[in-house]
Amino acid sequence: xxxxxxxxxxxxxxxxxxxxxxxxxxxxxxxxxxxxxxxxxxxxxxxxxxxxxxxxxxxxxxxxxxxxxxxxxxxxxxxxxxxxxxxxxxxxxx
Numbered sequence: 001x002x003x004x005x006x007x008x009x010x011x012x013x014x015x016x017x018x019x020x021x022x023x024x025x026x027x028x029x030x031x032x033x034x035x036x037x038x039x040x041x042x043x044x045x046x047x048x049x050x051x052x053x054x055x056x057x058x059x060x061x062x063x064x065x066x067x068x069x070x071x072x073x074x075x076x077x078x079x080x081x082x083x084x085x086x087x088x089x090x091x092x093x094x
Contacts (some may be wrong), residue, residue, distance in 0.1 A: 011049065012024065012049055012050055013065045014059045014063070014065045015051060015055070021041070023051065023052070024050060024051050026049055027049075027078065028045040028046065028048075035072070035075070039085065048066065057082065061079050
């Protein structure tokens with residue numbers, strides 16, 4: 001009898017909603033302190049997940065949620081990279 005695999009869920013650091021891991025983007029802080037976007041979801045380090053909702057992305061930048069999640073100052077280019085990732089993803093779906 002085949003078993004049904006569980007769908008992994010993660011919480012968005014901005015809107016705090018639980019969503020499928022594959023629908024979200026992982027941002028990772030590596031051991032050397034570098035914060036970057038991890039589109040593949042496999043990079044080593046401390047990870048934080050962000051969903052692609054428009055309001056959520058605005059709140060992410062406004063509240064500096066990545067700074068709080070990683071307890072460090074995150075460069076503005078990382079926030080731009082997150083927004084760019086989701087804008088490309090929505091363009092691909094059209």
